[in-house]
Amino acid sequence: MIKLIACDLDGTIIRQDNTLSIENEMAIKLLEKKKITFLPCTGRCYQDMRSAFPQSLIYPSVLMNGALFAAANGSSIYHFPIKKDIVLDIVNYFQCIKLSTAIYSLNTIYMIGKISNFTKCLVECGMSEDFAKEYYGCNIIEINSIGEIQEDILKIEIMIANTKVKNTCQKFLSKCEDVNVSSSLPYNIEITAKGIHKAAMLRKVAKFYGIKKEEILVFGDSMNDYELFENYPNTVAPKNADEAIIKLSKFQCETCENNGFSSFVRNYFKM
Structure with a gap:
């Protein structure tokens, strides 16, 4: 059973104009009702990540390609600096x-x-x-x-x-x-x-929440998601994702601009 969704932002759920569609926003809120944790998983910093979400959606997040796992207020839970x-x-x-x-x-x-x-x-x-x-x-x-x-x-x-x-x-x-x-x-x-990427931090996040990798559903579209798709069994790529990501994905969905995230989770979780 899926307990957490680790979701890339740009090109996956956030549109080119740096906005979250109403459909995707509603899908995230429906996931909350099902007690499924939504975890933004992005290369962005905290302030930049927050700029794409409404105030009604505030979550812990994996930031800077896995260098930081931040609490909902942006404070560090885990972080790994470069020498x-x-x-x-x-x-x-x-x-x-x-x-x-x-x-x-x-x-x-x-x-x-x-x-x-x-x-x-x-x-x-x-x-x-x-x-x-x-x-x-x-x-x-x-x-x-x-x-x-x-x-x-x-x-x-x-x-x-x-x-x-x-x-x-x-x-x-x-x-x-x-x-x-x-x-x-x-x-x-x-x-x-070295060794710091989204998948490495997600392992620590899974331990933090006490969940197994099989209980995580990953969404992503680009090469900074590659290790996620390599290491996690349940993965979803928009159909316009990088070819390498599509090859590794278990599932595919519609593009971000066509609300692929919303359509997929509504169908997958029967919402």
């Missing part, structure tokens, strides 16, 4: 090739480089300018060096419009043994500590 010397090496490399770099701490996103450069890259990758400016759903602090950050660093993110430059960055990161590298968009790279 500071590793962060410094990676950021120095990105600075050398003039890439603006987003640095995620527990409560803040810092930008080394110009936020405007980051936004410009998003527009070049096909986002509207207005949406690109609101990409993070929260305030970002521009800084000049990593030394200005005193908190634990949980995730690093870069946006790259140029495929050749992205491939060069991936080659560099493949030599960094103490990090996990993933992607949630065709043009981004996301970095967490």
